[in-house]
Amino acid sequence: MLTVTNLCKHFGGIRAVDGCSFTAEAGKITALIGPNGAGKTTAFNCISRTMAPTSGEVWLDGGRIDHLRPHEITAKGLSRTFQISRNLADMTVLENIVCQAPIRGWRGLMKPAMPPEEVAKAEGILEFLGISRLAHEDGANLSYGQKKLMDFAALLMSDPKIILLDEPAGGVNPSLLEEIIGHIRKLNEAGLTVLIVEHNMDLIMRLSHRVVVMAQGQVIADGPPEMVREDPAVLDAYLGGALEAA
Numbered sequence: 312m313l314t315v316t317n318l319c320k321h322f323g324g325i326r327a328v329d330g331c332s333f334t335a336e337a338g339k340i341t342a343l344i345g346p347n348g349a350g351k352t353t354a355f356n357c358i359s360r361t362m363a364p365t366s367g368e369v370w371l372d373g374g375r376i377d378h379l380r381p382h383e384i385t386a387k388g389l390s391r392t393f394q395i396s397r398n399l400a401d402m403t404v405l406e407n408i409v410c411q412a413p414i415r416g417w418r419g420l421m422k423p424a425m426p427p428e429e430v431a432k433a434e435g436i437l438e439f440l441g442i443s444r445l446a447h448e449d450g451a452n453l454s455y456g457q458k459k460l461m462d463f464a465a466l467l468m469s470d471p472k473i474i475l476l477d478e479p480a481g482g483v484n485p486s487l488l489e490e491i492i493g494h495i496r497k498l499n500e501a502g503l504t505v506l507i508v509e510h511n512m513d514l515i516m517r518l519s520h521r522v523v524v525m526a527q528g529q530v531i532a533d534g535p536p537e538m539v540r541e542d543p544a545v546l547d548a549y550l551g552g553a554l555e556a557a
């Protein structure tokens with residue numbers, strides 16, 4: 312479904328992503344892991360085109376998307392979250408979610424701010440996520456974890472085929488973590504393809520069908536979680552990072 316070929320992103324002399332190739336198979340949960348600074352978020356940014364790659368190709372369902380603009384990529388069925396929530400504090404949760412609905416064509420520019428069909432869709436998503444009670448809460452009043460759930464809801468407004476989740480478990484408490492794992496699993500079972508960047512190994516091992524490991528901008532391992540966990544190159548990359556940090 313999603314194929315990344317020889318992707319590079321250089322910042323001056325820094326090769327943040329350096330010839331990275333991997334695929335996220337349709338209907339599966341693929342994890343992109345690696346030590347801090349490995350290039351995971353930069354790869355996500357290049358795939359979703361919030362950042363232009365230096366070189367390389369990104370294909371979605373057999374069509375090249377690396378030259379498209381972010382909203383065109385969303386329209387093709389790829390949506391993503393960010394490490395830091397991008398909600399607007401002075402709007403309600405419902406408004407935040409409805410405003411993520413894609414604008415289709417120039418007629419879309421003339422539509423009312425809260426079209427009833429989009430409000431109904433947003434309410435359905437909030438119900439699916441078990442957070443209907445937050446619909447009319449101001450974005451400013453949400454806890455960190457509630458913002459994560461709202462981001463999740465907003466992501467689903469564009470009817471994606473594949474979602475890219477950037478550290479969905481980052482900083483959340485154990486009970487919310489279980490909730491998030493449940494949502495990801497349920498969405499995947501409903502047919503959604505998932506690519507996930509995450510440091511929480513418990514989540515990775517429990518959820519992923521396949522794990523792609525990056526270090527220093529390159530893919531150093533790729534396979535089922537139980538295989539990657541034992542890979543000496545992976546252990547070395549993590550241990551190296553730990554030693555550097557010590």
Ligand SMILES: Nc1ncnc2c1ncn2[C@@H]1O[C@H](COP(=O)(O)OP(=O)(O)OP(=O)(O)O)[C@@H](O)[C@H]1O
Binds near residue numbers: 351
């Ligand atoms: N805008 C930028 N300008 C310069 N260097 C950058 C920029 N963005 C990222 N980098 C560098 O690129 C490298 C990869 O960063 P990136 O954030 O993609 O790693 P990561 O694997 O997502 O790390 P983490 O797990 O800590 O989020 C790092 O050395 C980082 O400092």
